[in-house]
């Protein structure tokens with residue numbers, strides 16, 4: 001088992017990473033909480049294999065558990081589901097010292113984390129991320145959110161968990177497309193901070209294809225360490241450092257929005273977004289063409305899309321969507337761009353014409 005510490009306004013919390021940790025969850029949670037009532041929040045594809053082992057482990061450590069089942073998919077991050085969970089907690093007489101345990105991917109973690117931030121002005125919660133994306137990204141850093149009809153993640157809170165448990169064994173049942181897509185975020189960590197992770201990824205496709213437990217443990221630990229370091233220094237995204245986690249995301253949000261969040265999984269949109277950022281960096285002479293090539297190659301090797309050819313997406317529409325997204329940041333067009341493997345720079349005021357050229361080179365139509 002690997003342990004990584006994260007610093008938050010509430011003190012430190014640990015991320016535990018290893019194969020089979022679900023069966024030991026009770027004893028690990030017992031070390032961070034003296035309380036005994038737990039509401040597990042989960043979704044059907046996760047509950048099928050992992051709810052019973054978790055309940056057994058919690059009961060063995062003296063916890064009294066109930067389970068709240070959310071519907072599957074992003075619809076679970078709705079106000080409706082948020083209120084259902086508040087009502088369930090109220091009816092069950094859950095008090096401020098009782099605890100929520102999120103067992104699932106980013107969707108479950110975001111909703112349970114937000115409800116934990118707001119129910120009775122805040123109750124403790126534990127993140128047991130069961131997707132690769134949750135284990136390398138969403139379960140770390142305390143960002144929680146609920147969607148509105150007007151857009152994703154419009155209601156939210158910074159709410160650090162008391163513990164993060166990442167059992168790498170649960171990744172075996174993940175749909176292959178989900179697993180591949182999340183590698184977009186892993187590649188991102190290599191590019192922003194870790195030439196070592198990037199080189200390791202360049203040599204490890206076969207281990208990924210075999211779902212090698214040691215490969216996943218190393219990749220998750222390295223990614224989690226990078227994210228933990230960044231969010232520990234810039235918990236509330238006020239010092240610019242946390243911004244580098246957005247590599248590829250300005251483009252990705254554009255692709256996701258113009259396709260109504262239906263065509264690409266988030267990690268796939270990030271894959272294309274990272275390829276776009278690498279092309280933009282090379283075009284602006286921020287990195288040499290060889291860096292762009294290495295980045296695009298690694299994305300392709302892990303089965304991520306790197307272009308939008310044949311999708312019929314208009315460059316102007318994507319650009320509009322990106323500008324709308326940017327409005328939230330005072331209208332500034334700002335990109336995180338690789339200058340080398342392991343190093344990024346912030347580029348401001350990139351011209352719309354330049355972005356249009358990059359989008360066209362990716363296969364956008366005019």
Ligand SMILES: NC(=O)c1ccc[n+]([C@@H]2O[C@H](COP(=O)([O-])OP(=O)(O)OC[C@H]3O[C@@H](n4cnc5c(N)ncnc54)[C@H](O)[C@@H]3O)[C@@H](O)[C@H]2O)c1
Pocket residue numbers: 043044045046072073074077104105106107108110130131132133134137138139140141142143144145152153170171172173174175178266
């Ligand atoms: N809070 C943050 O910092 C942060 C960061 C990135 C993304 N997010 C959010 O995370 C969400 C996406 O999360 P995700 O990619 O984990 O998707 P997800 O939570 O929708 O999970 C994907 C699918 O896999 C299923 N699943 C989960 N674990 C499984 C397992 N072990 N075996 C089989 N099936 C399993 C789920 O039920 C679901 O159908 C988005 O809502 C996004 O906004 C949050």
Ligand SMILES: [Zn+2]
Pocket residue numbers: 185249266270
């Ligand atoms: Zn992302």
